[in-house]
Amino acid sequence: MKSFATAAEFKRYRVDEKQPGSTLAFVPTMGALHTGHKSCIDIARGEGDLLVVSLFVNPTQFGPSEDFDAYPRPLERDIALLTQWGCDAVFAPSVTEMYERAQSVWVDVEALTGCLCGLNRPGHFRGVATVVTKLFNIVEPDVAVFGQKDAQQALIIRELARQLNMPVSIKLSPIVREADGLAISSRNQYLSGAERPAAAGLYRSLECGRDLLKSGERSRQAVVHSVRRSLTGSGIQDVEYVELLHADDLSAVDPVAGRVLLAVAARIGATRLIDNMVLEVGAEVRERLLF
Ligand code: PAF
Numbered sequence: 001m002k003s004f005a006t007a008a009e010f011k012r013y014r015v016d017e018k019q020p021g022s023t024l025a026f027v028p029t030m031g032a033l034h035t036g037h038k039s040c041i042d043i044a045r046g047e048g049d050l051l052v053v054s055l056f057v058n059p060t061q062f063g064p065s066e067d068f069d070a071y072p073r074p075l076e077r078d079i080a081l082l083t084q085w086g087c088d089a090v091f092a093p094s095v096t097e098m099y100e101r102a103q104s105v106w107v108d109v110e111a112l113t114g115c116l117c118g119l120n121r122p123g124h125f126r127g128v129a130t131v132v133t134k135l136f137n138i139v140e141p142d143v144a145v146f147g148q149k150d151a152q153q154a155l156i157i158r159e160l161a162r163q164l165n166m167p168v169s170i171k172l173s174p175i176v177r178e179a180d181g182l183a184i185s186s187r188n189q190y191l192s193g194a195e196r197p198a199a200a201g202l203y204r205s206l207e208c209g210r211d212l213l214k215s216g217e218r219s220r221q222a223v224v225h226s227v228r229r230s231l232t233g234s235g236i237q238d239v240e241y242v243e244l245l246h247a248d249d250l251s252a253v254d255p256v257a258g259r260v261l262l263a264v265a266a267r268i269g270a271t272r273l274i275d276n277m278v279l280e281v282g283a284e285v286r287e288r289l290l291f
């Protein structure tokens with residue numbers, strides 16, 4: 001596997017290695033790789049002839065009181081994993097390489113950012129959309145794969161690619177879970193031994209909402225209340241949001257029908273975790289991929 005720290009070096013590699021008519025599949029990450037990333041990489045491998053992964057902890061998507069400095073950066077371990085997982089190239093730039101000039105051009109996807117994580121993390125999605133645009137301009141992928149755990153992010157990036165006419169197809173990888181249902185995330189490693197069992201309560205609360213819909217309930221408020229009750233029943237008091245929205249455009253849905261996103265965010269101790277489930281609600285209720 002080849003490793004590049006500058007855009008210029010990566011671009012030279014791309015010119016040399018990408019054959020005419022072949023496809024380049026890309027998985028952007030912030031490193032601290034886990035099986036959730038591996039699932040994106042496995043999907044990307046099936047989509048492209050060249051498989052490229054980026055490792056970059058992007059400062060512009062962290063708020064001033066968030067964990068940018070503490071965010072894990074196990075670079076050597078990540079590179080060893082990417083080699084083992086059969087990636088062709090890794091792009092791991094420095095902050096100066098990505099933000100050589102003070103950033104004054106921003107990409108803001110207005111339509112999808114005024115709810116869920118967008119409400120409590122001002123500027124977060126602007127930082128994500130901007131760095132993904134920069135990475136797409138450097139890597140020039142034909143296909144890029146994102147995880148459904150960050151469902152709002154995936155919708156925003158799909159919209160960004162559509163509205164800015166980017167020649168890239170956005171694919172999704174399903175959420176990967178621990179045996180007790182906890183969605184795999186780089187931030188799980190912040191959980192203490194005592195906090196870890198409570199964290200599985202996030203998934204149980206989603207199951208509770210799904211089961212209520214399966215039993216025939218179609219009131220948004222009733223489902224949201226039962227998910228909240230389940231969270232507090234699991235000892236999760238610090239709930240940021242429980243929401244049920246149309247899965248396509250994050251608009252309000254009541255009564256609940258069609259493809260919906262049931263999403264939760266909560267703090268377990270100091271660790272902020274998110275999780276979601278996409279459900280097709282009709283005569284029956286079935287779990288689905290976001291897109
Ligand atoms: O999901 C992530 O890891 C990040 O938000 C991304 C897409 C790599 C942008 O920094």
